[in-house]
Amino acid sequence: MKLTELQTDAVTELINIAFSRAAASLSDLTRDRVDLEVPEVSVHPIGELWRALSHLVQGEVASVHQVFTGPVAGDAFLMLNFEGATRLVDLLTGADSQSQYLGASAKEVIAETGNILMNACLGVFGNLLKVRFSFSVPRISLDALEELIRSIVIDREELQHALVVGARFRVQRSEVTGCLVLVLGISSFSMFVSAVEAWAERALSSPDAGDIL
Numbered sequence: 001m002k003l004t005e006l007q008t009d010a011v012t013e014l015i016n017i018a019f020s021r022a023a024a025s026l027s028d029l030t031r032d033r034v035d036l037e038v039p040e041v042s043v044h045p046i047g048e049l050w051r052a053l054s055h056l057v058q059g060e061v062a063s064v065h066q067v068f069t070g071p072v073a074g075d076a077f078l079m080l081n082f083e084g085a086t087r088l089v090d091l092l093t094g095a096d097s098q099s100q101y102l103g104a105s106a107k108e109v110i111a112e113t114g115n116i117l118m119n120a121c122l123g124v125f126g127n128l129l130k131v132r133f134s135f136s137v138p139r140i141s142l143d144a145l146e147e148l149i150r151s152i153v154i155d156r157e158e159l160q161h162a163l164v165v166g167a168r169f170r171v172q173r174s175e176v177t178g179c180l181v182l183v184l185g186i187s188s189f190s191m192f193v194s195a196v197e198a199w200a201e202r203a204l205s206s207p208d209a210g211d212i213l
Contacts, residue, residue: 010200022120039166046160056179064114067136072188078114080178091171161189
């Protein structure tokens with residue numbers, strides 16, 4: 001299933017709203033200006049996820065995984081190249097460690113960043129769908145991209161789609177690029193797309209009517 005141009009524009013706008021909220025939270029946390037941009041948004045069948053991600057992240061990947069449940073359920077991931085993850089930790093903490101590994105404190109920074117970003121997006125989507133989500137505790141891991149994709153649990157009773165969102169962090173005139181991935185079953189995805197489309201149509205007919213967030 002592919003998004004129409006209207007649906008893609010609407011999802012991008014919603015993600016921008018969520019990223020703005022996440023950037024504000026990260027700025028408050030770090031006491032430094034953090035900007036988050038959305039370079040691209042796309043939807044892919046779960047079987048094509050590797051191809052979709054390979055131009056955004058490669059090699060060893062630091063990922064934060066969070067399961068969400070409710071009327072719309074799925075898996076959320078923040079993925080960063082290993083070097084990007086260590087660089088982002090340095091930018092957010094003001095350090096200059098140039099570390100070749102992620103220690104416990106660095107993992108906490110990445111996990112909290114993923115938690116803030118994913119919760120902001122799911123909060124916006126929850127308002128849109130008028131549903132509440134329950135969240136698992138974020139889990140951080142380091143894996144080769146292929147291994148990470150293989151580890152994603154697929155509900156074999158239902159086809160799944162992945163919403164892939166490019167994520168560009170800007171801190172202190174430096175930037176780190178990664179991606180946010182939401183994996184949804186077909187019924188959850190259809191519900192999400194229908195709600196996005198209805199929101200976009202309301203926004204087009206009356207900008208104030210579309211401002212439900």
